[in-house]
Amino acid sequence: MRRPLALALLAFLAMSAGCTSLFGPGELSQEQLNENTSYDWSTDATATYTVSADEYRAVYVLDNRTNLSVYGRNTFGLERPLDVSAVKYQYPNGTVIGLNDSDEFAVTQSRERATITVPEKGGKVAFTVPRNGKTFSTPTFVDGASYEVVLPPNTDVAVPLLGKVSPGGYTTERVDGRIHIEWSTVETNGISVRYYLDRDLLIFGSLAGILTIAGLVGSAYYVRQIRELERRRRDVGLDTREE
Template sequence: MNRRFLLAISMVALLAASAGCLGYVTGGGEITNETLDADPPAAYEWDTNADVRIEFQADSTYLTVSNVSDREELRLYEETGYGIEEPLEFRAFRYRYANGTVINGSQFREQGGEIEQTPDEVWVRFGEDMTDGTIAYTSDGSPRRFLARTYVKGSYEVVLPPGYTTDFWLFGHGSPRGYDVETVDGRERLVWEEVTTELIVVQAYRERDLPIFVGIFIIATAIGIAGYLYFRRQLEELRETRQEMGLDVEEEETDDFGDDGPPPGMR
């Protein structure tokens, strides 16, 4: 076997590993009952009017509550910066029946539900008697720049941590447009009546950081203006120097040509 063939095989293996293709060989891993049964950082807000509620905590975790009525399964995944899909990492899974009974992840499995992780996603499959329920889980993310895939279409609400806001458009906003902003118990809430896009994006900032951001913006603007004026001044000095050295003679030649009249033969 020649060296070129071995090198080609090595390159293919390296590309497969970097793209995550080897995950299909090694398996996607399993989400343990211990992970699913972990305690959430705060109580899940089951009584919400939105189809999906995302609530941020001060420790950069977020709690998601999703209405999964009339669904047989749900695919949970996220996309890396290279366009590769990966399983959504979550914990503290709960399922709530329509009658209000809440069970944890291991009980969900015992009662006919499935939670299976592959190299690309996590599949949550519901049992025969789970036709009108709600799921909740905890994951990690920052409200400063948050991207959420809309696994469930419908109405959404995103609750920011205390002290965070999207009020100043330059540093805070939400996408898609058409949402309402309200404050409940001192926490800002973004509400969408209907979301059909693949992503929700929220960018927020701490209210106490706004003077710092404004100061940085003013300083950066002042530096930009000063740099522009300095550049213009350098160009002016260069032009004046060329004129003093007699290098900028294009205008004089044009004037002389105009005084002498047209070229010979054209008079």
């Protein structure tokens, strides 16, 4: 009896995960979608993510598309609508508008995805998503495209034990004190970056140095104790080589 109840509870959680109710995602907040945020539109990559401590700002080049569907994943690995805010669109001529500026510019939401529809083909669309921690990851919504991740100031991924970037085949460049990670083409379903603060590297180096010194001191003490034991054995007439 308990097992069917547990399975039913698990199914309920899986159905409702990532949604504010059992019957679907919560209603979109127009205030959130129309927040005023500035974006760096000067990007050559198909998708550019500028990461900060509590959010990231994404800019997508749409080319011949009029919509973009975006999603994240919940704890069960199921798709859920991405919690976007401050949605903007830049026309090919450079004019930037918000959702209130055009009836043809809209964000709709299903149980699994949020779909951004823009007024015309081409141009760029941008939005902001909350985040935290020192790991940034996102599905790749455009297959075979170029991607760029701009890390927060004073962070890096160069040390393998502290930083990790997936997939491979990327290049890094420091511009204005921030690391830019670039992929010319991404064929995988997602990208992931684990970075560290510059001060973390100093702490890690200091800790490694302390452990190294402690190891050397311990080894020296161990060798000294062995030699002292050998001396005592000789003093009492034991042949240490035969023993």
